[in-house]
Amino acid sequence: MxxxxxxxxxxxxxxxxxxxxxxxxxxxxxxxxxxxxxxxxxxxxxxxxxxxxxxxxxxxxxxxxxxxxxxxxxxxxxxxxxxxxxxxxxxxxxxxxxxxxxxxxxxxxxxxxxxxxxxxxxxxxxxxxxxxxxxxxxxxxxxxxxxxxxxDLGPEPLEPEFTLERFRGLLNRRQQIKGLLRDQKTIAGIGNAYSDEILHAAKISPFAIASTLDDEETSRLYTSLRTTLEDAVGDALGHAPDELKDEKRRTMRVHRRTGEPCPVCGDTIREVTFSDSALQYCPTCQTGGKILADRTTSKFLK
Known part of the structure; x- marks a missing residue:
């Protein structure tokens, strides 16, 4: 999408x-x-x-x-x-x-x-x-x-009004951060691909609960969100419509890169599949080396 x-x-x-x-x-x-x-x-x-x-x-x-x-x-x-x-x-x-x-x-x-x-x-x-x-x-x-x-759309994440304080206020709920970033009523425009990229850049697990993020993690996630989207917009602008899909794939670091080495640490990028989608992440960068169980109701593998 x-x-x-x-x-x-x-x-x-x-x-x-x-x-x-x-x-x-x-x-x-x-x-x-x-x-x-x-x-x-x-x-x-x-x-x-x-x-x-x-x-x-x-x-x-x-x-x-x-x-x-x-x-x-x-x-x-x-x-x-x-x-x-x-x-x-x-x-x-x-x-x-x-x-x-x-x-x-x-x-x-x-x-x-x-x-x-x-x-x-x-x-x-x-x-x-x-x-x-x-x-x-x-x-x-x-x-x-x-x-x-x-x-019903939430705020635009690249607008000047989307400050760190406003972002912090959106995280006050017991919801997995991956789902919150994709929720269009919370933040407009982010989907499955860029939520993977943002969380990888921020070194945060996709299963982390939004309300449990501390100030440093919240600040890091906010910076990663803005930087990832700004860079992606810069990469996409100027391309004809028939080039945009390939350009998006080219710039992805973890999304749809299952089995490839992480560009940051070299660990193998892993995947969690759901009924109609999948997420990708790096265990070393995001989950302290732990592998997320590949089922919809999972937390960490024991």
């Missing part, structure tokens, strides 16, 4: 390419991917893209009425947002031509198709999804808060 760094880079790429463009096409071959009904998706045609940004793991297109519309261009009430959550296996396929009315066979599952025109520049975007679980979601709303998951 793309997380804060990749979604930031994807939004920046789209903003550079689409800002000021007119939406010429909006089609939904898989209408179940569209999670809202008002405004209708047909109302997007003719609108102007004001900006493309990010909130949590969501890509947000901010649109205003087109040049021929009677509505004022700078009126917040005239805004319509297209909000995309790529989920586990979703992505964007971008081309230099408007999409055909129906997806080409053999190109995979296509949830939605958009066409944009800016001056003489044409951009086609297919929202695609691999696998059998269809979780990619698109919302067309007048306010971002009309998307329930956005309304």
């Amino acid at each position: 793309p997380e804060l760094p990749e979604v930031t880079a994807l939004a920046a790429y789209l903003d550079e390419r689409l800002k000021g463009a007119t939406i010429e096409q909006a089609r939904f071959p898989a209408i179940h991917a569209l999670k809202t009904a008002d405004p209708p998706y047909t109302s997007l045609v003719g609108r102007r893209v004001e900006s493309v940004g990010r909130r949590g793991k969501f890509v947000v297109l901010n649109t205003s009425p087109g040049g021929d519309a009677d509505e004022p261009k700078d009126d917040d009430e005239a805004r319509i947002f297209v909000v995309v959550h790529l989920s586990l296996a979703g992505w964007m396929r971008i081309s230099d031509q408007l999409p055909e009315p129906t997806p080409v066979r053999g190109k995979g599952y296509v949830a939605a198709r958009f066409g944009f025109v800016r001056d003489d520049e044409v951009t086609g975007i297919d929202l695609t999804e691999a696998g059998t679980w269809k979780r990619l979601a698109i919302f067309i709303v007048r306010r971002l808060e009309d998307v329930p998951a956005i309304a």
